[in-house]
Amino acid sequence: MRWSWKIGRLAGINVYLHATFLLLIIFIxxxxxxxxxxxxxxxxxxxxxxxxxxxxxxxxLGHALTARKYGIRTRDIILLPIGGVARLERMPEExxxxxxxxxxxxxxxxVIAAAVxxxxxxxxxxxxLKQLGNLRWVGGHFLTEVVTMNVWLALFNxxxxxxxxGGRVLRALLATRLEYxxxxxxxxxxxxxxxxxFGLVGLFLNPFLLFIALFVWMGASEEAAMVQMRTxxxxxxxxxxxxxxxxxxxxxxxxxxxxxHVLAGWQQDFPVVFGDHVLGILTREDLIRAVAQQGAAAPVxxxxxxxxxxxxSHDMLEPAMATLRKCNCRSIPVLxxxxxxxxxxADNVGEFIMIQSALRHARTALHHQGERSQSPS
Numbered sequence: 001m002r003w004s005w006k007i008g009r010l011a012g013i014n015v016y017l018h019a020t021f022l023l024l025i026i027f028i029x030x031x032x033x034x035x036x037x038x039x040x041x042x043x044x045x046x047x048x049x050x051x052x053x054x055x056x057x058x059x060x061l062g063h064a065l066t067a068r069k070y071g072i073r074t075r076d077i078i079l080l081p082i083g084g085v086a087r088l089e090r091m092p093e094e095x096x097x098x099x100x101x102x103x104x105x106x107x108x109x110x111v112i113a114a115a116v117x118x119x120x121x122x123x124x125x126x127x128x129l130k131q132l133g134n135l136r137w138v139g140g141h142f143l144t145e146v147v148t149m150n151v152w153l154a155l156f157n158x159x160x161x162x163x164x165x166g167g168r169v170l171r172a173l174l175a176t177r178l179e180y181x182x183x184x185x186x187x188x189x190x191x192x193x194x195x196x197x198f199g200l201v202g203l204f205l206n207p208f209l210l211f212i213a214l215f216v217w218m219g220a221s222e223e224a225a226m227v228q229m230r231t232x233x234x235x236x237x238x239x240x241x242x243x244x245x246x247x248x249x250x251x252x253x254x255x256x257x258x259x260x261h262v263l264a265g266w267q268q269d270f271p272v273v274f275g276d277h278v279l280g281i282l283t284r285e286d287l288i289r290a291v292a293q294q295g296a297a298a299p300v301x302x303x304x305x306x307x308x309x310x311x312x313s314h315d316m317l318e319p320a321m322a323t324l325r326k327c328n329c330r331s332i333p334v335l336x337x338x339x340x341x342x343x344x345x346a347d348n349v350g351e352f353i354m355i356q357s358a359l360r361h362a363r364t365a366l367h368h369q370g371e372r373s374q375s376p377s
Contacts, residue, residue: 003018003019003020004016004017004018004019004078005017005019010057010061010077011061011064011065013061013064013074013076013077013086014075014076014077015057015076015077015079016076016077016078016079017078017079018078018079018080020080021079021080024049024052025049025053028045028048028049028052029042029045029046029049031045032044032045032048033045044142047142048142048145048146051146051149052149053079055108055109055112055146055149055150055153056079056084056153057077057079057084058108058112059084059105059106059108059109059153059157060077060084060085060086060105061077061086061108062104062105062107062108063086063088063101063102063104063105063165064077064086064088065104066100066101066104067086067088067092067101070092070097070101072088072089072090072091072092072101073088073089074086074087074088074089075087075088075089085163086105088101089322090322091168093180095172095173095175095176096172096176098168098171098172098175099168099169099172099173101168102165102166102168102169102172103165103169105157105165106153106154106155106157106158106165107154109150109151109153109154109157110150110151110154112146112150113146113147113150113151113154116143116146116147116150117147119143120141120143120144120147125141125144127144127147127148159194160187160190160191160194161190161191161192161194161195161216161219162187162188162191162216162219162222163215163216163219163222164191164216164219167187167188167190167191167219168187170186170187170190171183171184171186171187174186174187188221191216191217191219192216192217192221194216195212195213195214195216195217196213196217198210198212198213198216199213199214199217236316236317236318236352237313237314237315237316237317238311238312238313238314238315238316238317238320238334238342238344239313239314239334239336239341239342240317241317241344241348241349241352242313242334242341242342242343242344242348243342243343243344243345243348244341244342246267246270246271246342246343247261247265247267247270248270248271248272248273248340249261249270249271249272249273249282249300249304250272250273250274250300251272251274251279251280251299251300251301251304252299252300252301253299253300254296254297254298254299254300255287255290255291255294255295255296255297255298255299255300255302255303256296256297257300258270258282258287258300259287259291259296262284262287268283268284268330268331269281269282269283269284269329269330269331269343269345270282271333271340271343272300272301272304273340276339276340277338277339277340278308278310278333278335278340279304279306280301280304280305280306280307280308281304281305281308281331281332281333282300282303282304282305283305283329283330286303286304286305287303289303290302290303308332308333309323309324309326309327309329309332310332310333310334310335311323311332311333311334311335311344312334312335312336313334313335313336313341313342314336317349320344321349324344324346324349330345330346330347331343331344331345331346332344
């Protein structure tokens with residue numbers, strides 16, 4: 001994700017800090033400083049921010065390790081102002097597994113809260129229900145606030161709205177009785193309804209809720225779109241979607257030849273070949289950069305990328321798209337038995353998804369029309 005910095009690696013998973021997470025830390029430091037203009041209070045604020053940071057990481061690690069139990073890898077963990085995101089390579093398709101993966105994060109916060117509460121009780125000052133119901137950033141007992149923070153993190157994440165864990169819990173429960181895509185659409189609509197309420201309340205009471213509302217609305221829309229894409233791509237081979245009408249270059253061609261191809265047609269990335277074998281790929285960005293630095297007479301081999309991801313024409317489209325996203329490419333070569341047979345582009349896959357969606361709507365409309373015509377008048 002852009003604007004994120006890698007800050008470490010935990011259980012084999014890279015952990016990134018998004019730039020916006022710094023806003024939360026600055027906010028905590030500010031309110032601690034304003035409480036007493038004291039360096040000691042500011043240091044206490046730093047300590048509380050670090051503890052919050054650790055609890056969020058452990059929350060996301062709970063998701064990641066539970067998913068790993070079902071053979072699902074986690075690409076990375078990203079820390080955001082309203083929590084973290086463990087980016088799994090895929091979500092479990094079995095509702096029970098998704099339910100357990102979604103609940104694992106809040107369960108970690110509950111365990112942390114319970115463990116710290118036991119320590120406080122042993123010290124003779126257990127947290128009260130009144131304290132747990134009122135998250136005070138400044139002025140309370142430090143460990144009591146840690147307990148309260150974890151309780152609130154668990155409850156907030158269990159709201160039935162994507163991308164929070166509660167949205168996935170709701171989908172998993174719905175998917176036990178409904179088709180997965182339909183369950184996702186309902187869960188996304190519930191999430192967007194909550195986002196609307198957050199935004200409405202935020203207009204009058206707390207502007208921070210507007211930010212949460214926007215985040216939830218976008219998360220719900222994105223989740224619904226991703227599942228629709230998976231439904232469209234499921235069971236479809238790459239050869240059904242790949243482009244077969246495209247231009248190639250050789251390593252000895254000049255960049256001027258590539259420029260002519262770009263200006264003459266639609267293609268932006270060109271496989272560099274020796275016969276039917278792929279040596280690399282020349283992207284539009286690399287072409288423009290090389291022309292600016294070396295001139296149009298330079299050979300293609302000076303600008304092409306040699307480390308190129310590829311897929312087989314008999315591969316399924318969904319994992320092929322995962323390869324396309326992983327390499328952050330616009331297009332990748334399609335091979336069969338080591339020979340170049342096509343190109344897979346994100347734009348063409350997008351067009352395929354739109355066509356499939358239109359065909360599904362047409363079939364649904366015809367089905368409803370047929371039911372109406374057969375019903376007694």
